[in-house]
Amino acid sequence: MSTFFLNPANRAWLVLLVATGITWWLGESGAAGTAAILAMLAIAFVKGRLIILDFMELRHAPLMWRLVLEGWLILVSGLILIAYWISLK
Amino acid sequence: MNTITATLPVEAPSAKRLPGDLAIWVFILAEMLAFAVFFGSYAFARAHNVEMFNLYQQTLDRNAGAINTLLLVTGSWFVVLAVQAAHRDNSRAASRYIGLGFLCGAGFLVIKVFEYAAKFGAGISLSTNTFYMFYISLTFFHFMHVILGMVILGILWVKTRQGAYSSRDAHGLESGAAYWHMVDLLWIVLFPLVYVMR
Numbered sequence: 147m148s149t150f151f152l153n154p155a156n157r158a159w160l161v162l163l164v165a166t167g168i169t170w171w172l173g174e175s176g177a178a179g180t181a182a183i184l185a186m187l188a189i190a191f192v193k194g195r196l197i198i199l200d201f202m203e204l205r206h207a208p209l210m211w212r213l214v215l216e217g218w219l220i221l222v223s224g225l226i227l228i229a230y231w232i233s234l235k
Numbered sequence: 236m237n238t239i240t241a242t243l244p245v246e247a248p249s250a251k252r253l254p255g256d257l258a259i260w261v262f263i264l265a266e267m268l269a270f271a272v273f274f275g276s277y278a279f280a281r282a283h284n285v286e287m288f289n290l291y292q293q294t295l296d297r298n299a300g301a302i303n304t305l306l307l308v309t310g311s312w313f314v315v316l317a318v319q320a321a322h323r324d325n326s327r328a329a330s331r332y333i334g335l336g337f338l339c340g341a342g343f344l345v346i347k348v349f350e351y352a353a354k355f356g357a358g359i360s361l362s363t364n365t366f367y368m369f370y371i372s373l374t375f376f377h378f379m380h381v382i383l384g385m386v387i388l389g390i391l392w393v394k395t396r397q398g399a400y401s402s403r404d405a406h407g408l409e410s411g412a413a414y415w416h417m418v419d420l421l422w423i424v425l426f427p428l429v430y431v432m433r
Contacts, residue, residue, distance in 0.1 A: 153319070156312075158312075159309070159312040162308040163308065166305055166308065169301070169427050170297065170301035178289075183432050183433075187427070190424055190427050193423045194420055197416055201311050201312070202420075203254045203315070203409075207251060207252065207253045208252075208253060211253050218268075221271055222271050222275070225271070225274065225278055225279075226428060228278075229275070229278030229281065230282070232282045233281060233285045
C-alpha cells in the first residue's frame with residue numbers, strides 16, 4: 147500500500163475524488179454567494195492543476211507548455227470570477 | 236554489458252520533454268481555447284440573468300454530474316497507469332488499463348444519455364431559455380469530445396494489444412492519453428460552473 151502513494155498519479159487521483167466529493171457536498175448544502183463561488187473555483191483550480199501536472203505529465207515538460215496549460219486554467223478561472231463578481235454587484 | 240543495450244537511445248531522465256507529439260498539443264490547445272470562450276460566454280450571460288440561471292440550475296441532476304466527474308477522473312487515472320505500464324514495457328497491463336479507461340468513458344455516456352432523456356422528456360430544448368441553451372450546447376459539445384476520446388482509446392487498446400508501445404517509443408500512446416486528459420480537464424471546469432456554482 148505504501149508503494150501506492152509513491153506514484154504521483156495515484157495521489158492525484160485520490161485528491162481528485164475527495165475534491166469532487168467536496169464540490170458535490172457544497173452543492174447539496176445549498177452553498178451560494180461569494181465564499182461558495184471562491185471555494186468551488188479554488189477546488190476546480192487545484193483539480194485542474196493536478197490533471198495538468200500529474201495526469202498530462204507536464205510537471206517535467208518544457209516550462210512553456212506547462213505555463214500555457216496552467217495559463218489556460220488561470221484565464222478560465224479569471225473569466226468566471228469576473229463574471230460572477232459582476233453578478234453579485 | 237553488451238553493445239546492443241549500450242547503444243539504445245535512452246533519454247536522460249532529467250531531460251525536459253513534452254509527452255506525445257507536438258501536433259496533438261497544438262490541437263488540444265485549440266480545443267481548450269474554444270471551451271474557454273464557451274465557459275466565459277456562459278458566465279457573462281449568467282451575469283445578466285442571475286435569477287433565471289440560478290432557478291433552472293436547480294433542475295439539473297447534480298448527482299449525475301458528480302458521478303460523471305468521478306468516472307472521468309478515474310478513467311484519466313487508468314490511462315496514466317497505461318502510459319506508465321508501457322514505459323515499463325508491460326503492454327498487457329497497458330491494454331488492460333486502456334480498456335478500463337474506455338469503460339469509464341462508456342459509463343459517462345450512459346449517465347449523460349439518461350440525463351438528456353429526462354430533460355428532453357420534460358420538453359426542454361435549446362430554445363426553452365438561455366440557461367438550457369447553454370446547458371445543452373456546452374454539455375453536448377463536451378459529450379462529442381468524450382466520444383472522440385473513446386475512439387482514440389479504442390485505437391490505443393488495439394495497438395497496445397499488438398505491443399506497439401514500449402519504453403523506447405510510446406509517443407502515440409502519450410498523445411492519445413493527453414487528449415483523454417483534456418476531456419477530463421474540461422469537465423472539471425464545466426461541472427462546478429454549470430451544475431453547482433450560484
